[in-house]
Structure formats: structure tokens, C-alpha cells
Amino acid sequence: MHPNPWPRGASRQHVRLVPTGVALACALLTGGTALAQTAPTEPAAGAEASTNALPTVTVTARKRSEKMLEVPMSIQSFSDKDLRASGTTDIKDLTTQSGFNFTSAQGSGAQGRAFGVTTFRGLQGELNFPWENSGGVFIDGIFISGGVSSIGMNDVARVEVLKGPQNAFFGRSTFGGAVNFITKQPAGELRGTINASLSQRGSNDVDVTIEGPLLTDVLNGRLSFGSRHKAALYRATDGGDLGAENTKFIAGTLHFSPTDDLWLRLRGHYQKDEDSTPASAFIRAAGNTSCTGATYTGIGRDGSPVQYTPGTAYFCGSLPTFEDVGSGVINANTAIPAGAYDAFVNNSLADPFLAKTPLLDHAGMAREIKRASLQAGYSLPLGMEAAFNVGYNQANSASIFDLDRTRTQAFYALQTNVTRDLTADARLSTNPKAALRGVVGVSYFKSTYQLSQLNLNSALGATAAVRDSGNYLNLDSKVPAVYGSVEYDITRRITASFETRRQRDKIAATTFGGAVYSNAVDNWLPRTTLRFKPSEDLSFYVNVARGVQPLTVNTGYVNASPAGQAYMRSIYPTLGDFTPQPKLKSLELGAKQRVTEWLQYSAAVYEQKWKNRLTSSAIFNPASCGATTGTAECPFTATGAGVTFSNDASIRGLELQVDAQLASQWTAGAYLDLKRATWDKYNSAGQSVYGANRALALTGTAVSFDGNTLGRVPKLTLSANTTYRFGLSGGWSSFLRGDLTHVGKQWETDFNFAQSKAYSRLDARWGFEKGNTSVEVFVRNLTDDRGWVSVGRTVDLGITPLVNFSQQALIATVQEARNVGVRLRYGF
Numbered sequence: 001m002h003p004n005p006w007p008r009g010a011s012r013q014h015v016r017l018v019p020t021g022v023a024l025a026c027a028l029l030t031g032g033t034a035l036a037q038t039a040p041t042e043p044a045a046g047a048e049a050s051t052n053a054l055p056t057v058t059v060t061a062r063k064r065s066e067k068m069l070e071v072p073m074s075i076q077s078f079s080d081k082d083l084r085a086s087g088t089t090d091i092k093d094l095t096t097q098s099g100f101n102f103t104s105a106q107g108s109g110a111q112g113r114a115f116g117v118t119t120f121r122g123l124q125g126e127l128n129f130p131w132e133n134s135g136g137v138f139i140d141g142i143f144i145s146g147g148v149s150s151i152g153m154n155d156v157a158r159v160e161v162l163k164g165p166q167n168a169f170f171g172r173s174t175f176g177g178a179v180n181f182i183t184k185q186p187a188g189e190l191r192g193t194i195n196a197s198l199s200q201r202g203s204n205d206v207d208v209t210i211e212g213p214l215l216t217d218v219l220n221g222r223l224s225f226g227s228r229h230k231a232a233l234y235r236a237t238d239g240g241d242l243g244a245e246n247t248k249f250i251a252g253t254l255h256f257s258p259t260d261d262l263w264l265r266l267r268g269h270y271q272k273d274e275d276s277t278p279a280s281a282f283i284r285a286a287g288n289t290s291c292t293g294a295t296y297t298g299i300g301r302d303g304s305p306v307q308y309t310p311g312t313a314y315f316c317g318s319l320p321t322f323e324d325v326g327s328g329v330i331n332a333n334t335a336i337p338a339g340a341y342d343a344f345v346n347n348s349l350a351d352p353f354l355a356k357t358p359l360l361d362h363a364g365m366a367r368e369i370k371r372a373s374l375q376a377g378y379s380l381p382l383g384m385e386a387a388f389n390v391g392y393n394q395a396n397s398a399s400i401f402d403l404d405r406t407r408t409q410a411f412y413a414l415q416t417n418v419t420r421d422l423t424a425d426a427r428l429s430t431n432p433k434a435a436l437r438g439v440v441g442v443s444y445f446k447s448t449y450q451l452s453q454l455n456l457n458s459a460l461g462a463t464a465a466v467r468d469s470g471n472y473l474n475l476d477s478k479v480p481a482v483y484g485s486v487e488y489d490i491t492r493r494i495t496a497s498f499e500t501r502r503q504r505d506k507i508a509a510t511t512f513g514g515a516v517y518s519n520a521v522d523n524w525l526p527r528t529t530l531r532f533k534p535s536e537d538l539s540f541y542v543n544v545a546r547g548v549q550p551l552t553v554n555t556g557y558v559n560a561s562p563a564g565q566a567y568m569r570s571i572y573p574t575l576g577d578f579t580p581q582p583k584l585k586s587l588e589l590g591a592k593q594r595v596t597e598w599l600q601y602s603a604a605v606y607e608q609k610w611k612n613r614l615t616s617s618a619i620f621n622p623a624s625c626g627a628t629t630g631t632a633e634c635p636f637t638a639t640g641a642g643v644t645f646s647n648d649a650s651i652r653g654l655e656l657q658v659d660a661q662l663a664s665q666w667t668a669g670a671y672l673d674l675k676r677a678t679w680d681k682y683n684s685a686g687q688s689v690y691g692a693n694r695a696l697a698l699t700g701t702a703v704s705f706d707g708n709t710l711g712r713v714p715k716l717t718l719s720a721n722t723t724y725r726f727g728l729s730g731g732w733s734s735f736l737r738g739d740l741t742h743v744g745k746q747w748e749t750d751f752n753f754a755q756s757k758a759y760s761r762l763d764a765r766w767g768f769e770k771g772n773t774s775v776e777v778f779v780r781n782l783t784d785d786r787g788w789v790s791v792g793r794t795v796d797l798g799i800t801p802l803v804n805f806s807q808q809a810l811i812a813t814v815q816e817a818r819n820v821g822v823r824l825r826y827g828f
Contacts, residue, residue: 078159080157080158091148099161099717102117146394160179161179167545171481189212198821209223253265254266262376291314294753298699298703322787366397400414422447435489441484495530509553587607590602598662714744721738733769763779
């Protein structure tokens with residue numbers, strides 16, 4: 001369980017926050033899958049008051065007060081002031097400075113904000129489901145399985161980012177790291193804030209907050225509401241919007257502290273999202289000759305090396321840039337076909353999951369989000385503390401999209417994404433100042449994930465929509481766990497700690513036909529840490545950890561007919577009802593030092609062994625089937641069936657964070673992430689030809705590609721920022737800030753055929769402040785760099801007539817064009 005995320009007595013006094021260059025470390029997460037405890041970020045006793053000094057920040061990341069630079073793990077923390085200064089408005093903005101990656105829809109781009117993929121340290125998953133993320137996202141310590149892509153920053157007090165396996169305290173879904181959004185505490189005095197922004201491209205947002213005492217010194221409340229509107233980035237040929245996003249929300253918090261030893265906190269959040277078709281680029285490979293004569297090496301079914309040239313038109317070497325292809329590749333049909341309207345909008349097919357989602361009568365996405373949490377803490381004798389946290393989340397969405405992403409009326413689909421989860425956690429901690437200290441806790445997690453798809457396959461002669469048995473998932477999970485930690489100061493210089501969790505991951509999956517598959521796996525998830533502190537301002541540490549991702553069913557396989565399953569096993573002989581559980585072994589060595597009073601750094605090197613990384617492949621009927629489906633010889637639907645199997649990878653990397661106070665009014669910071677991610681074992685037999693009727697000949701007879709680099713994982717990521725402040729007359733002050741992000745080349749697939757070019761983004765801001773009032777002019781993407789943010793291989797479904805599914809294409813998302821705007825903030 002997580003301790004109190006707010007200091008005792010915070011309802012009676014204002015907690016002053018002190019910046020630290022790039023990031024303000026108010027506090028770090030502690031305890032299990034729930035609360036995080038913070039300490040006031042005042043300079044430590046004895047810290048020098050020099051205006052040229054970086055403040056010393058005290059945190060309670062390991063359940064006792066200690067300097068942030070002494071915490072033996074790679075961590076970052078951002079206050080609400082840091083988020084405003086950098087122009088961070090959502091989780092995608094946050095990734096530019098925090099060393100993890102987030103994309104709305106990995107690879108496909110079709111469903112926009114319906115999905116979210118969080119990646120730490122190159123642990124790049126291939127699929128969009130929550131359990132395939134390498135990092136978990138939390139709000140006030142409660143795991144969020146749906147709606148992650150639309151988390152706003154208006155009610156966030158700070159964000160903590162922990163890297164490396166966090167399973168011991170946070171459970172599954174955090175084997176690569178964790179991101180925790182801690183919401184603001186209601187003030188003990190009446191006050192309010194209005195924020196508004198407007199950009200030249202028509203985007204705007206506004207939010208209002210009012211807070212204060214309801215019962216003096218006992219009960220405080222906070223209410224916030226607002227809307228965010230992102231204007232359409234492009235127009236489709238048929239006139240529809242591409243890239244528009246809309247959000248409306250209301251959130252409320254009550255903080256009750258009847259005594260100095262007891263506090264309770266209740267929070268609720270309601271939100272509605274409604275988006276247009278996303279602005280993703282579809283780049284056809286047909287007619288491209290870059291692979292002509294290009295030779296690659298793979299491994300054949302007999303284990304011997306195989307030389308091959310991609311057997312169908314594709315991209316080799318460098319991928320075409322946005323400037324090469326132009327904005328015309330960003331297009332789609334946005335009008336719902338007549339044959340699909342009744343099924344998509346009125347649910348005439350009686351899809352049970354669609355009935356749970358908000359009404360959607362246009363191409364795009366509609367989602368409804370409900371969240372509630374209750375937290376409590378009680379101080380016990382002898383410096384002990386008990387804490388409790390329970391939270392419920394529900395996010396139901398429907399997405400209607402043009403599956404072929406072209407002007408051709410070929411494939412249209414509706415996909416539902418229904419999630420519910422409940423987290424309960426309780427823990428007891430001993431005196432954090434004692435030489436021997438510890439925590440013990442229990443937790444329970446329960447979730448339901450439901451996905452269905454309706455298709456209209458005009459390219460194959462269909463005139464009405466049907467339910468898709470191959471894209472269906474109804475998964476229930478229950479995860480009871482106990483956890484604990486013990487830490488001991490062996491000497492004044494050496495400290496050892498051991499953390500562990502024992503959990504039982506139980507799942508039950510109901511197939512499209514009503515069959516139920518169940519499974520359970522027990523896991524011990526330890527982390528052992530040793531820290532050596534040779535001097536007051538320097539510490540070294542090493543930690544070894546083990547993590548897992550959630551257990552899941554092999555959806556495409558269990559939903560297939562016996563003939564379909566037999567055909568799948570002919571390609572992947574080890575397939576079964578459940579996918580192997582992904583596991584990670586991690587070794588991290590780090591150093592943290594305050595070099596001088598104005599310069600400090602944190603560095604970490606790590607090595608990760610990733611076993612059973614889930615990989616997907618679409619399996620289609622043999623080419624000889626033509627339009628025939630649903631027979632023993634042609635067991636799949638026209639769009640094929642997805643199947644999931646496992647591979648193994650190794651990732652080594654270096655992280656470096658530097659903060660500097662260059663002068664009394666000038667700060668700077670930088671973050672560097674350098675990694676090498678390679679496949680120890682990568683089998684993708686579905687892409688090869690080993691039977692006369694296989695339609696896809698991309699890799700010839702090669703079925704394995706051991707030693708390749710993981711696709712969509714940049715070797716280098718760099719972010720840097722600098723802020724200069726100066727005084728003006730009349731009580732006003734001003735600041736200038738610049739933020740630079742650079743992302744290196746990325747392979748488009750695990751086959752390593754072609755790389756996207758590196759891209760950069762430069763944001764600039766000029767602000768004016770007086771008291772609680774501020775005015776800011778901002779420019780996002782100042783240099784108008786139009787590099788691909790994400791890119792992946794897909795099948796070209798827009799070919800007419802569609803003979804087979806062997807034609808290739810790319811799906812990509814581009815950086816948004818340069819955008820100028822103004823942001824206002826008024827406090828009262």
C-alpha cells in the first residue's frame with residue numbers, strides 16, 4: 001500500500017515547493033499499488049542559502065526522509081510548476097523530458113486515443129492492450145487500465161517517474177517502470193484558478209478550479225472542471241476532420257482530518273472524450289523499388305542462414321520522409337457507409353460491449369471515463385503508520401475507423417474498448433528513521449477488459465456489417481498479493497534493502513462462442529539493493545530486480561475453429577490457449593552526486609533480459625481460398641486472425657540526468673537515454689513462404705531473425721531545457737524558456753528493413769508573471785520539423801480489386817506543424 005501522498009497537516013498549511021533545475025522532486029512513490037507519500041521540499045537543514053545553489057530536495061521514496069540524490073534507483077519528479085513551465089498538457093508531452101515513451105496507438109494509428117502504449121527502457125511492446133505495456137500508469141497510486149491517453153495536467157500536483165522493475169511494490173504491469181500522477185490537495189483557504197489557452201490553429205482549452213475549507217481545520221474541498229479542444233490537423237478528401245480531439249471533465253476532492261493522526265481523502269473524476277478520425281499517414285509500398293536487389297539474412301526452418309530479398313514491394317534502407325510523400329498520405333473515408341450505419345450506430349447486431357459505450361455517430365472515437373478513490377492514513381505509536389487505498393476506474397470507448405485508411409471504400413470497422421478495474425491496498429510501515437525499518441502490505445486487483453469489432457468488408461463483396469469473431473476479447477483478472485520490504489543501515493556508509501511481492505495472477509477468458517478458458521500463475525517478484533555512500537554528496541548503488549507482465553489468453557487462437565487452430569499450429573507449433581507470461585531480469589548500477597552547490601547529476605547503466613516478449617502476426621486463409629471463408633480449408637474470416645507468440649530480447653542502456661543553476665536567474669537541465677536493444681530469439685514464421693498457398697512472401701523462407709534490433713526503439717533520445725528569469729517594473733517578472741527533444745533513428749519493424757530519420761522538436765515560451773497572474777506566448781515545434789514520431793508496417797487493404805493480403809504499406813504519425821499560441825492563468 002502507498003503511504004499518504006500529502007504531508008500530515010497539509011490541510012492546515014501550505015506546502016512550499018522548491019524547484020531543482022529541470023525537475024522539482026516533491027516526493028517519490030512509496031509502497032504498493034496505491035498511495036505515494038511526499039515530504040515538503042524545503043531545503044535540508046544546514047543547506048546554504050546562496051541564490052546560485054541548487055536547493056536540496058528531501059523525498060520519502062523509500063519510506064523515510066532522504067535526499068533525492070541518495071535514492072538508489074533511477075527516478076524523476078515534476079511539479080505542477082515544472083509542467084506549466086514546459087508547456088506539458090498531456091502524457092505525450094511529458095515523455096519528451098522524462099525518459100519514457102507513450103504513443104496513442106502503437107503501429108496502427110487507426111484508433112487514435114482509444115489505446116495507449118507506455119514504454120520504458122526500450123521494452124517496446126507490439127500490441128495495444130494494457131497488459132502489454134512495459135510501464136504502468138497510476139493516478140494517486142491507482143492503476144489506470146483505460147483512458148490513459150487523455151490524462152490532463154490541470155489537477156496534477158506532480159508526476160513521479162520510476163524506471164526499472166517496480167513489481168515488488170506496484171505489482172504487475174510495471175516490470176519496466178511506473179508513472180504516477182498525484183493530484184492536488186484541497187487548500188485550507190478559499191481560492192481559485194482559471195487557466196485558458198488559444199493557438200493559431202484553433203485549439204483551445206479552459207479549466208476552472210475553486211477550493212477551500214468546508215469545516216475549518218477539519219474538511220477541505222476542491223472542485224475543478226474544464227474542456228480541451230484540439231483542432232483538426234488535416235482534412236480528408238471527403239471533407240471530414242482528421243486529428244481533432246475533444247475532452248470535457250469535472251473532478252472533486254475532499255480531504256478530512258479529524259485529528260492530527262488521522263486523515264481521509266475522497267476523489268471523483270468524470271470525463272467525456274470525443275475525437276475525429278486520427279491524422280495518421282498511410283504510405284503504400286506498391287511500385288516502390290528500394291528493395292530491388294537488397295539482400296537480408298535470416299534463419300530458415302532448418303536453422304541454417306538464409307539470404308533473401310523481400311518478396312513483395314516494400315521499403316528498404318531509409319523510409320520516405322513526410323516531405324517525400326506530402327500531406328496527401330494523411331487521408332481516410334470519414335463517412336459511415338450505409339451498410340454499416342445501423343450496426344455501428346444503433347447496434348442492430350446486439351454487440352454486448354457496444355451497448356456499454358457512449359453513442360458514436362461519426363468516424364472517430366467516443367469515450368466515457370469514471371474514476372473514484374478513497375485513501376486514508378493513521379499515525380501509530382513508535383513512529384509507525386498504517387495506510388489504506390481503494391480505487392475504481394471505468395473507461396468505455398467505441399471507435400469507428402476506415403481500416404484501409406485510403407479513399408477506397410474497402411474495409412470499415414468499429415471497435416469497442418471496455419475496461420473496469422478495482423484496486424485495494426493496505427500497508428503498515430515502521431519508523432522510517434530507525435536503522436532497521438520495513439513495510440508489510442496486502443493488495444487486491446480486479447479488472448475486466450472487453451474488446452469487440454464489427455466489420456464491413458466492401459472489398460470482398462460484403463454489403464452489411466458483421467461481428468468479427470477473430471477480434472474479440474472478454475478477459476477477467478484477479479490478482480491477490482502480499483508484499484513487504486526490509487532495509488538496514490549496515491554501517492554509516494552502507495545500506496542494504498530487500499523488497500518482494502508474492503502474487504497470484506488469475507484470469508478467465510470467455511471466447512466469442514461462449515467457451516471459458518481459465519489459468520493462474522504464482523510469482524515471487526523481488527528487488528535487492530545495496531547502496532554505498534563514500535561522502536555526503538556522492539552515492540553509488542546496485543539493484544537487481546525481477547518483473548512480470550500480466551498473464552493473458554491467446555485471443556486469436558482460442559476464438560479460432562479447430563481447423564483454424566490446426567492451421568495456426570502448422571506455422572507456430574508451440575501455440576496454446578495462453579501466451580507465455582513475459583518476464584524480465586534487470587541489473588542496474590548508478591551514481592548520484594552533487595558536484596558543487598550549482599551542479600548535480602544522476603547516472604545509471606542497466607542490463608535487461610526480456611523473456612517471452614509477446615509478438616503478433618496476422619494469419620490469413622491460403623491464397624487459393626479466394627473469397628471463401630469459414631470452411632475447414634479456409635477457416636478464417638476475410639481479414640484473417642491475429643495470433644500471439646513469444647520471443648526473447650536483451651537491452652542495455654545508459655541514462656544521465658544533469659541539473660545546473662548557471663546563475664541566480666538562469667537554470668538548465670538535460671536528460672540522455674542511450675540504449676541497444678537486440679533480439680536473442682525472434683521467430684516470425686507467418687511472414688515467410690514454406691507452403692505453396694501462402695500469400696505473404698515478405699521474408700522468403702526465413703522464419704527467424706535472431707540478432708536484429710527491436711523495431712521502433714530509438715538508440716538515442718535526448719532532451720534539454722533552459723530558463724532565464726528577469727525582473728520588470730510594477731511587480732512583474734518575465735521568463736524565457738526553451739525545450740529541445742531529439743529522437744534518433746528507428747527501425748520500422750523487427751526485420752530491420754528500413755529506418756526512419758531522426759527528428760527534433762524545439763519549443764519556446766516567453767512569459768510574464770505577477771502574483772497569481774501570468775501571460776505566456778508559446779511556439780511549439782519552432783523549427784517545423786515534420787519527422788515521423790511513430791512508424792510501422794501494415795497490410796495495404798486499399799488495393800482494388802483485393803486479390804490477397806500480401807501487399808505492404810506503412811502507417812506513420814508525423815510531428816504536428818509549428819503552432820503559436822497564448823496561455824493565460826489567473827488566481828484569486
